[in-house]
Amino acid sequence: RGSAVERCLVGQSTALRRLRDDIASLSSAAADVLVLGETGAGKEQVARALHEGGARAAKPFVAINCGAIPESMFESEMFGHEAGAFTGAGKRRIGKVEHASGGTLFLDEVESMPLALQVKLLRVLQERRVERLGSNTSVPVDLRVVAATKEDLDALSEAGRFRRDLFFRLNVVTLTLPPLRERREDIPLLFERFLVQAAVKYQRPVIEVPPSLRRSLMLADWPGNVRELKNAAERYVLGFLSPDLAGSPGAAPSLDALLDRVERLVIEDALKASGQRIAEAARTLGLPRKTLSDRMRRLGLSAGD
Structure with missing residues (x-):
């Protein structure tokens, strides 16, 4: 597993060695993680190192860029939908959260997630259950969530642009990736x-x-x-x-x-x-x-x- 982490995070600087040590200490834990770093710094590689260096390495690693999905499609893409949930929904669709069950869900640019849907993510984090759009029942999921941002989520939550309760839930374990x-x-x-x-x-x-x-x-x-x-x-x-x-x-x-x-x-x-x-x-x-x-x-x- 150590070599897997080194493949994901290349370098011998003091900062990177410390980051790899922190990842190694989290390998046996199921804790969700918040990764902080500038644009292009390699936050997804940190998420992959967490995944490949842990017990979930053989399970799915599902990455989703929260800033790249139109808001109108976000709920269906993330949480899935049932047939007939909306016009054009001809059959059931499994969302990214369910696809990641057993493995790791990586949420890049998590600050871009629509406010109205942040409460559904909070429920996933708290209850490990997901409810598809158009369904009255929830489905259990077993996953680790790794969220990443280049923004100050504390400041965004103070400004009302990010849910305060979601920020506190994500901010349990934080890893910072220094710029190049x-x-x-x-x-x-x-x-x-x-x-x-x-x-x-x-x-x-x-x-x-x-x-x-x-x-x-x-x-x-x-x-x-x-x-x-x-x-x-x-x-x-x-x-x-x-x-x-x-x-x-x-x-x-x-x-x-x-x-x-x-x-x-x-x-x-x-x-x-x-x-x-x-x-x-x-x-x-x-x-x-x-x-x-x-x-x-x-x-x-x-x-x-």
Whole structure:
């Protein structure tokens, strides 16, 4: 199961290792989970890691994007319907919730779920039963629900845009997936993996990544996170290298300057993960405390920056 989790969540950064440890600790639990993270950060991969690393791995993993379904179709898609429940409903339809029974139901962009239907999700979470549209009886379901959002559900619930009781029910166990810019040491490994996948997809050879591009990848901000990095790998395999990533040899900063920037980012990430505690950050980085302090002084860093 550990290898399954590592396949889903690629990287060796401190943040990702901690996330994998948290997932491992949840493997034997049936608790529902709320995953927080920016757009493109890989929240579905966290859900898949929870599924494949647990006892439900051989059962269905059903993903639904709550923001991609028209509101008029949402109830039928999610909860199913009986024949004759509405015009055009010629036969019974099993919804996503029932399809996921025995396994995991992943609700991406859960903040987009219509308010009127959030109460039905709440009932599923509380009672483990689902009622199809047009039915007077409910059907038992056995599943783990993993919901994901890029929004602050607490703030949305305060504003009346998300049910407060549903927020509290979802917010029992929370996992946070840091953005790619906060785990830059994972970028080369991820890019190499995406290169192989793209080469197979487009039947192209795997192209070696030159050091100049590797440095550019490490220093880019990646606002679209893992999804944007994957797109960049596909463009590279197809021969459409983005100019801002390819860079200009004449304008490139010195290797020492690049290394300083990368070192600064790695130390900043370690400090953030340790709550600005230098001793803990040093242990995470495998450095003596004095060595880390010396490097921080050289780079103009202090705990709390």
